Amino acid sequence: MADFALLHRPALADAKSGSFGAPSTVKRITLAALPEGHVLHVLAARGSGDLQGLIPRIGDGTPHAARPYGPGQWFVIGDAPLSSAEIFGKTPILDGKASISDQGHGRVRIGINGAAVETVLAKGTAVDLALSNFPVGHSAMTLIGHISALLSRTGKESFELLVLRGFAESLWDELIQMSLEFGVDAHTGK
Amino acid sequence: MASLIACPHCGPRPKEEFTVRGDAGITRPAPDAGEDAWYAYVYLRDNPRGRHREHWHHTSGCRRWLVVERDTMTHTIYTVADASAEGETA
Numbered sequence: 001m002a003d004f005a006l007l008h009r010p011a012l013a014d015a016k017s018g019s020f021g022a023p024s025t026v027k028r029i030t031l032a033a034l035p036e037g038h039v040l041h042v043l044a045a046r047g048s049g050d051l052q053g054l055i056p057r058i059g060d061g062t063p064h065a066a067r068p069y070g071p072g073q074w075f076v077i078g079d080a081p082l083s084s085a086e087i088f089g090k091t092p093i094l095d096g097k098a099s100i101s102d103q104g105h106g107r108v109r110i111g112i113n114g115a116a117v118e119t120v121l122a123k124g125t126a127v128d129l130a131l132s133n134f135p136v137g138h139s140a141m142t143l144i145g146h147i148s149a150l151l152s153r154t155g156k157e158s159f160e161l162l163v164l165r166g167f168a169e170s171l172w173d174e175l176i177q178m179s180l181e182f183g184v185d186a187h188t189g190k
Numbered sequence: 191m192a193s194l195i196a197c198p199h200c201g202p203r204p205k206e207e208f209t210v211r212g213d214a215g216i217t218r219p220a221p222d223a224g225e226d227a228w229y230a231y232v233y234l235r236d237n238p239r240g241r242h243r244e245h246w247h248h249t250s251g252c253r254r255w256l257v258v259e260r261d262t263m264t265h266t267i268y269t270v271a272d273a274s275a276e277g278e279t280a
């Protein structure tokens with residue numbers, strides 16, 4: 001029981017919002033602060049084998065909810081906030097093969113899309129973002145400039161970034177900067 | 191320093207994503223091995239010219255410990271393997 005109520009303030013509530021850069025309409029980039037629903041960190045137990053089929057079952061059923069980024073490591077994300085009881089209620093599904101840690105307080109999601117999205121993100125990461133190498137549903141933990149983020153492809157021209165809350169606004173500002181040549185509309189949801 | 195490390199889990203990534211721990215070949219002494227053995231284990235390192243096996247941590251990627259064999263003079267990377275693979279760690 002907490003001694004005082006914690007206020008939830010969206011990490012990007014006061015970030016830059018509006019249209020920036022070139023007036024182009026063809027390759028325009030859209031940035032969106034996504035709902036701070038749930039972010040679950042899932043770690044496999046030693047020697048638990050292949051869990052790729054199991055982990056999506058603790059997700060909310062939407063595509064790309066379970067995002068693998070290394071051996072036995074996933075983030076499972078969704079738009080709905082979950083109570084600790086609801087999160088704890090998911091542990092029987094994993095049958096001791098993996099454990100869940102709530103990271104909803106620690107990481108937030110940014111959506112980025114547009115025809116030039118690969119070019120924009122390639123300014124920050126060395127990961128090969130070509131659709132043939134980085135198909136829809138693929139995820140990679142990487143550095144965007146100096147900021148660590150989980151990059152996930154959610155569509156041909158759309159990605160999501162999962163970033164530590166305290167770095168979210170810096171990354172947001174950098175993504176705007178990286179998108180200026182194509183023009184960018186940044187929506188913080190305010 | 192090598193520029194690109196081919197992580198077995200993530201593919202080629204720039205060295206900025208990694209943290210180097212150093213020599214992968216040293217073995218932790220027994221608790222009662224004595225002060226000299228422990229001093230050497232904690233502080234003393236060779237500074238080899240040529241092939242060298244080191245622990246690298248993919249800090250900003252998959253967060254796995256890797257064993258990287260590289261040439262300290264030419265920057266050539268010979269092998270990269272997960273440190274938990276059999277025979278990779280003493």
Ligand SMILES: [Zn+2]
Nearest residue numbers: 197200248252
């Ligand atoms: Zn890696």
